Amino acid sequence: MIQLQGITRIFHMGDQAIHALDHIDLTIDSGEYVSIMGPSGSGKSTLLNVIGLLDRPDSGHYLLDGRDVTALSETEQAQVRREKIGFVFQSFHLIPRLTAAENIEIPLILTGMPSIERKERIAETLQAFNLSDRAHHRPAELSGGQRQRVAIARATILRPTALLADEPTGNLDHRIGSEVATLLEALNQTGTTLIVVTHDRELALRARRRVAMHDGRIETDEQ
Amino acid sequence: MRLQDLLRFSLKTITSYPARSFLIILAMALGVAAVIILTALGDGARQYVVNEFSSIGTNLIIVLPGRSETAGSFPGAVMGQTSRDLTLDDAHWVGRLPQVRRYAPLNVGVAELSAAGKLREVTLMGTTADIFPIRHMKLSQGKFLSSADESSAQIVLGAKIAQEFFPDGNVLGQRVRLSDRRFLVTGVMAEQGESMGYNSDELVIIPIQHAQTLLNTNSLFRLLIEIRHHGEIDNAREAIRQTLIRRHDGEDDVTVIAHDAVLATFERILRALTLGVAGIAVISLAVAGILVMNVMLVSVSQRTAEIGLLKAIGTPAAVIRYIFLAEAVWLSLAGALAGFILGQAGSWALRLAYPLLPAWPPLWANFAGVGVAVLAGVLAGLLPAIRAAKLDPVDALGKR
Numbered sequence: 001m002i003q004l005q006g007i008t009r010i011f012h013m014g015d016q017a018i019h020a021l022d023h024i025d026l027t028i029d030s031g032e033y034v035s036i037m038g039p040s041g042s043g044k045s046t047l048l049n050v051i052g053l054l055d056r057p058d059s060g061h062y063l064l065d066g067r068d069v070t071a072l073s074e075t076e077q078a079q080v081r082r083e084k085i086g087f088v089f090q091s092f093h094l095i096p097r098l099t100a101a102e103n104i105e106i107p108l109i110l111t112g113m114p115s116i117e118r119k120e121r122i123a124e125t126l127q128a129f130n131l132s133d134r135a136h137h138r139p140a141e142l143s144g145g146q147r148q149r150v151a152i153a154r155a156t157i158l159r160p161t162a163l164l165a166d167e168p169t170g171n172l173d174h175r176i177g178s179e180v181a182t183l184l185e186a187l188n189q190t191g192t193t194l195i196v197v198t199h200d201r202e203l204a205l206r207a208r209r210r211v212a213m214h215d216g217r218i219e220t221d222e223q
Numbered sequence: 224m225r226l227q228d229l230l231r232f233s234l235k236t237i238t239s240y241p242a243r244s245f246l247i248i249l250a251m252a253l254g255v256a257a258v259i260i261l262t263a264l265g266d267g268a269r270q271y272v273v274n275e276f277s278s279i280g281t282n283l284i285i286v287l288p289g290r291s292e293t294a295g296s297f298p299g300a301v302m303g304q305t306s307r308d309l310t311l312d313d314a315h316w317v318g319r320l321p322q323v324r325r326y327a328p329l330n331v332g333v334a335e336l337s338a339a340g341k342l343r344e345v346t347l348m349g350t351t352a353d354i355f356p357i358r359h360m361k362l363s364q365g366k367f368l369s370s371a372d373e374s375s376a377q378i379v380l381g382a383k384i385a386q387e388f389f390p391d392g393n394v395l396g397q398r399v400r401l402s403d404r405r406f407l408v409t410g411v412m413a414e415q416g417e418s419m420g421y422n423s424d425e426l427v428i429i430p431i432q433h434a435q436t437l438l439n440t441n442s443l444f445r446l447l448i449e450i451r452h453h454g455e456i457d458n459a460r461e462a463i464r465q466t467l468i469r470r471h472d473g474e475d476d477v478t479v480i481a482h483d484a485v486l487a488t489f490e491r492i493l494r495a496l497t498l499g500v501a502g503i504a505v506i507s508l509a510v511a512g513i514l515v516m517n518v519m520l521v522s523v524s525q526r527t528a529e530i531g532l533l534k535a536i537g538t539p540a541a542v543i544r545y546i547f548l549a550e551a552v553w554l555s556l557a558g559a560l561a562g563f564i565l566g567q568a569g570s571w572a573l574r575l576a577y578p579l580l581p582a583w584p585p586l587w588a589n590f591a592g593v594g595v596a597v598l599a600g601v602l603a604g605l606l607p608a609i610r611a612a613k614l615d616p617v618d619a620l621g622k623r
Contacts, residue, residue: 049617052535054534054535054616054617054620055617074539074540075539075540075541078534078537078538078539078540079537079539080537081535081536081537082536082537082538083537085537086536087535087536089620091621093528093529093531093532093535093620095529095532097235097236097239097240098235102235106533106536107536107537109224109225109228109232110224110536110537110538110542112224112225112228114225115228154536155536
């Protein structure tokens with residue numbers, strides 16, 4: 001469960017202070033499917049970064065599964081990210097020199113899992129994401145949809161409790177984008193919390209809960 | 224993250240950018256090779272000089288009359304006596320010592336040489352036949368003083384003098400005058416040029432007794448002694464000194480020098496030279512280290528997005544530091560290894576090109592070259608690694 005209490009994040013541009021997040025209170029239960037919409041600069045990406053522990057709020061509290069994670073050290077936060085959070089990005093962020101299988105392997109390597117166990121796990125995952133025949137291709141040799149599938153596989157291979165997607169279909173055409181959305185929803189069906197940040201109304205409307213943001217505040221929150 | 228995974232991951236990065244990695248490794252390798260080849264050259268030169276000196280004879284002891292010590296006054300001076308001469312008899316006594324293989328008494332002077340209607344001043348050396356093996360001198364024709372006729376009036380001419388007086392080459396058996404005495408030419412020296420302060424090409428050699436008469440002296444200029452074993456040089460020196468003191472009524476009025484001392488000085492100088500040259504080569508390694516740092520820094524900024532991603536999926540800052548450090552270690556190890564091979568090959572080529580020069584890199588230079596390269600690489604990798612670990616993940620991922 002994600003609980004945000006009075007989260008504020010201020011950026012300074014020259015002598016002007018911009019409230020990217022302005023006293024946000026938000027609770028997301030485990031297994032929810034939430035979309036966050038809003039125009040550019042509304043703070044939706046910053047919110048996702050705070051939830052994903054990539055960014056620290058200037059004030060407020062963030063409880064993840066009941067534990068206050070705002071005050072954790074950088075190393076502890078890295079561990080929480082590794083164990084509980086998966087990221088999916090608009091531009092995929094695959095490492096170009098590594099093959100699909102090797103990209104998926106990185107989180108496993110970080111946990112110190114032995115090589116034999118990793119191989120099994122990767123084979124299973126590639127199968128599940130229908131990427132088996134692409135295992136030894138580099139990102140440059142994959143289509144956009146395949147790249148995003150690799151990225152999602154990497155994000156979920158350690159079975160995080162929450163999957164955070166920032167414009168996951170932004171670089172894909174409509175049909176492929178829809179397939180990726182379906183894939184994310186399928187993961188949500190298995191119990192993973194899914195939070196999607198997007199401009200795209202159509203994608204946002206697929207979510208069971210829709211949050212709209214404006215100027216760092218939550219405008220509407222519909223179930 | 225396991226160590227083997229860390230090493231594999233960073234190795235993969237290096238092989239993924241072959242041009243970049245090749246240039247760094249090349250810079251490192253050239254630095255290491257420079258250290259190894261230059262020290263091989265320096266040490267080779269040292270070895271060469273040592274060998275040359277040994278050929279003149281590290282078993283050589285030189286006795287000079289008189290005490291070359293400014294401190295202390297020997298009792299004779301107080302009592303109005305001059306120091307005793309070093310005589311031919313002294314030389315014979317010394318020659319009987321068991322440590323002595325051969326010896327050559329020496330008198331040196333200047334006299335007029337005339338023959339075939341020509342006249343010139345020459346340096347004359349009075350000695351015995353043993354001077355030739357002791358000083359490694361050679362005759363181009365004839366011989367000098369076969370032991371049977373030690374006192375006969377024979378003369379050996381230097382190559383240039385023989386050429387000047389007898390340009391037709393018909394030298395042996397000619398009669399020449401040295402001062403007012405007549406000598407029979409029995410030999411001509413091989414051309415050797417300058418050696419130990421004499422130009423033997425412009426020298427004439429006559430038997431010691433004749434030289435002493437001619438120069439009107441009883442005192443030897445020098446006594447050269449070759450001992451049997453290098454190991455007993457100190458012992459032999461002492462024995463010679465004691466013999467002469469005994470013969471001089473207990474007075475220590477000769478100076479006994481081991482040739483060794485000169486050699487040791489040369490060795491020290493060349494060793495210092497080698498170290499100096501190696502020092503210069505180490506600077507080139509430091510330059511290679513800075514190059515590694517530059518390229519690693521560029522690599523960090525090129526791979527910002529990757530670092531951001533690694534942070535997003537939960538890589539601790541320490542692990543990111545290790546990843547970049549491991550890259551630096553790989554690069555410098557590869558560079559050091561390549562440099563080691565290049566250095567050995569270079570020294571081999573040197574030995575091939577100059578067979579006289581024993582250009583073997585000393586062991587310490589191999590270790591120092593490789594060690595400094597790895598150290599420089601790791602130090603150079605430190606700053607980029609720290610910078611990578613400090614990147615803010617949100618900025619690194621290129622988010623707004």
